[in-house]
Amino acid sequence: MIPPDLRGRRKRDPFWVAVSVAFNGMQRVRGLRAPVIPYVEPVDRTRDLVVLEVRREAEDVVSLRLGAPDRGVLPGWQPGCHLDVFLPSGRRRQYSLCGDPSDRRTYRIAVRRLPDGAGGSVEMHGLAKGATVTVQGPRNAFPFLARDRYLFIAGGIGITPILPMVAAAERLGADWRLIYTGRTRASLPFLDELPSGRVLIRTDDEHGVPDGADLVEGVADGTAVYCCGPAPMIDGVRASVGEGATLHYERFAPAPIVDGRPFEVELRRSGRTLAVPADRSALDVIRDELPAVAYSCRQGFCGTCRTAVLAGEADRRSPGDPDGGSMLICVSRATGGRITLDL
Structure with missing residues (x-):
């Protein structure tokens, strides 16, 4: 065995150096190339599910048990996961999975009815057994870690x-x-x-x-x-x-804005310029003028409200809003006095 040098590193064995050189030479002669890694198709976790059961769990709270139309196996999940639910109205909402992760045939979610809310909970309470909803996920923004x-x-x-x-x-x-x-x-x-x-x-x-x-x-x-x-x-x-x-x-509600600064948001396609006060989000102000603007979590993680930035710089306030040509208007703001959006 070849002894190590003063730093503990072993010298290269001349025999294996020669083998390596010969093998590399053969690769060049034969025109061999590194293996091509095949393209891996991304997993599409969007699917239609059927409401199998609606059950009253408390005052103004119902649970919905969802399953595949063919009663097939569903993607697995862990405690803390949620589903994105796309409602017939076009609204998108997130609901935590609250069933048993070992049950691979159904998902259970629960919804409290908020009559004065934005309409998503009322629409969910209107779903009956046999209704079909489109979901995405499960995904986890609240992971459960093993502790003592x-x-x-x-x-x-x-x-x-x-x-x-x-x-x-x-x-x-x-x-x-x-x-x-x-x-x-x-x-x-x-x-x-x-x-x-x-x-x-x-x-x-x-x-x-x-x-x-x-x-x-x-x-x-x-x-x-x-x-x-x-x-x-x-x-x-x-x-x-x-x-x-x-x-x-x-x-399950956005955090209050405690350190915001007022700015203006120009909506290029709509031809409007709106004032965003220090204690309101751009999304809230824009919704006053454009009620149909897409949004969901209002906390900066789902990406539904991502909007292209045409001019100005964004003050990004969520890890889910990386630097780029867009911003999450539910949490991010303008670094200067004005920002222009593609709305």
Whole structure:
């Protein structure tokens, strides 16, 4: 064996050097080329699904169980995944999968009806058994990570991504507990599916509205805190959780704009220039003039509202909005006084 040099590197064996040179020479003589890697067709996760069941789960909450028209196997998913649902009206909405990941024949989602919302929840509540909807996914913006200790905090319909996480933590044998908050017990879906003993139900009418310190009191170092619910609850938990815990959260409403600056947005095709105040998004202002503008999550991850930028620079406020010739108008703003969009 050839001894290493002073830095621990072994000298090249003359025999293998000669073999390498001969082989490379043969490649040149024969005109051999590196193998061509075949083009891999991207997976299309857009499909039509049938509503197999509609079930009332709580006040103003229904669950919908979806399956393939041929009852075939569906793509797998993990806790934290959601579906993009394309409604007959053209609206696109995201709903967390809240069923059992081992069930490869159906997906379950749940929707709270918001009469004063943008219309998506009302339309979802109008779907009946046998209806067909187009979905995309599943995809995960709220991944569940294996840990030894968890604190789950769910507010109302925020239980939907948390429910399969609780089941996963139970299977892992982890130390976990769940705090489930809401207005009343009647408004909380899936109470009958939660394991007993580790779940604290805390309703506003019985215990008052909790603050972030109440919810994370006594959290031990090394705990993974998973939180989903209304923006004030999430903001309170974020402000109160200690440095020794890791916080993972998902909003179902956009975060308030706290550091925005006013700017103007010129809509080139529409011939209009709109003033965007410091506390509103470009999307909200544009919707006042163009109600049909496409949008969905309003949090900068789904990409539905991506719009071409014709002039000006974008202040990009989401990891899902990389530098380029477009911007997500739900979160990104203008760096200067004006930006021109292809709308």
